Amino acid sequence: MPPRRSRRPAPAPHLNEAARLADQLQAAGYTKRDVARIINRDASLVSQFYTKNKGAAFVPALTQVLTAIQTAGITDTTELATIAAGHITRRTTAAGTKARVRTKALLITPTGTGTGRAGAQAIASGSARLRPLIAEAARQGLRLAFTVRLARTGFLHASGSRTDSPGIRRDVIQRADHTEERSYGSATTGGFAATDFAHRVDQTGGDVTAAVHQWLVETSRIRPDAHIVHLEMRTWRPR
Numbered sequence: 643m644p645p646r647r648s649r650r651p652a653p654a655p656h657l658n659e660a661a662r663l664a665d666q667l668q669a670a671g672y673t674k675r676d677v678a679r680i681i682n683r684d685a686s687l688v689s690q691f692y693t694k695n696k697g698a699a700f701v702p703a704l705t706q707v708l709t710a711i712q713t714a715g716i717t718d719t720t721e722l723a724t725i726a727a728g729h730i731t732r733r734t735t736a737a738g739t740k741a742r743v744r745t746k747a748l749l750i751t752p753t754g755t756g757t758g759r760a761g762a763q764a765i766a767s768g769s770a771r772l773r774p775l776i777a778e779a780a781r782q783g784l785r786l787a788f789t790v791r792l793a794r795t796g797f798l799h800a801s802g803s804r805t806d807s808p809g810i811r812r813d814v815i816q817r818a819d820h821t822e823e824r825s826y827g828s829a830t831t832g833g834f835a836a837t838d839f840a841h842r843v844d845q846t847g848g849d850v851t852a853a854v855h856q857w858l859v860e861t862s863r864i865r866p867d868a869h870i871v872h873l874e875m876r877t878w879r880p881r
Contacts, residue, residue: 657692658691658695658697658698659697659698659701660691660696660697660698660700660701660704661691661692661697663701663704663705663708664677664688664691664692664697664704666708667680667704667707667708667711670708670711672719674688674689675767675768676719677704678767678770679719679723679770679848680703680704680707680719680722680723680726681700681703681704681723681726681730682723682726682727682730682770682774683700684763684764684767684770684771685767685770686763686767699730699731700726700730702729702730702731703725703726703727703728703729703730704726705729706725706726706728706729707722707725707726710722710725719847719848720848750775750778750779750782750784750877753878753879754779754782754784754877754878754879755876755877755878755879756775756778756779756784756875756876756877756878757874757875757876757877758771758772758775758874758875759872759873759874759875760772760850760851760872760873760874761871761872762871762872765851765870765871765872765873768848768849768850768851768852769849769850769851769873770848770850772850772873772875773843773848773850775875775877776836776839776840776843776850776875777840777843779836779840779877780836780837780839780840782836782879783836783837783879783880784836784877784878784879784880785827785829785832785833785834785835785836785877785878785879785880786827786833786834786835786836786839786875786876786877787825787826787827787828787829787833787834787875787876788825788826788827788854788873788874788875788876789823789824789825789826789872789873789874789876790823790824790826790854790858790870790872790873790874791815791817791821791822791823791824791870791871791872791873792821792822792864792868792869792870792871793820793821793822793868793869793871794816794820794821794822795820795865796864796865796867796868796869797822797824797863797864797865797868798862798863798864798865799863801816801822806824806863821871821872823872826858826863829878832880833878836877839853839857842856842857850873850875851870851873854870854873855868855870
């Protein structure tokens with residue numbers, strides 16, 4: 643019987659430039675989620691640097707970020723995000739035009755009215771798309787309210803309890819999947835200071851979901867193991 647041929651190990655996949663730079667940032671102590679925050683994108687996109695060869699548009703920004711870390715000693719992700727923002731350009735299509743990008747689900751109008759929503763996928767990455775809305779609302783001194791959806795069993799108070807959510811602007815919404823939506827804050831009750839929630843978000847490293855979850859637990863509204871599946875933020879200018 644002829645000897646069996648030994649199998650050679652598969653060659654390591656070739657990393658594109660964006661993935662290589664992301665690896666260097668991770669070697670410097672940053673996570674993929676940190677990298678996503680620095681370039682103001684979802685963490686899923688950073689994973690696609692490795693799996694789908696994406697990220698070419700972010701190479702200049704990531705290069706500048708690495709330079710800032712290595713030569714200037716800048717380590718704060720917010721400062722690094724500011725540096726990156728000036729070097730991010732939209733990719734071009736095969737025809738040479740600027741590629742269309744999906745706009746974020748948030749907007750603050752000149753009157754101070756703004757709305758931002760995060761579903762399951764965005765929540766998994768900390769609802770990062772809502773952070774700029776909260777930060778801008780804090781900068782403008784706006785008020786804020788929010789709606790959360792989670793399993794009914796995750797709430798500590800009965801549906802419609804005014805102890806849980808006084809002054810809600812619409813009724814509790816119960817869904818067929820055994821989840822429930824409840825609103826906290828309104829223009830009638832004055833809502834919350836956006837500056838306070840911006841501070842909470844900063845304390846959780848930019849994780850908006852964690853900041854809201856922490857507030858709900860601290861105020862005895864949900865169980866500590868409850869999982870938020872949908873989050874909506876609303877802003878307005880106080881009169």
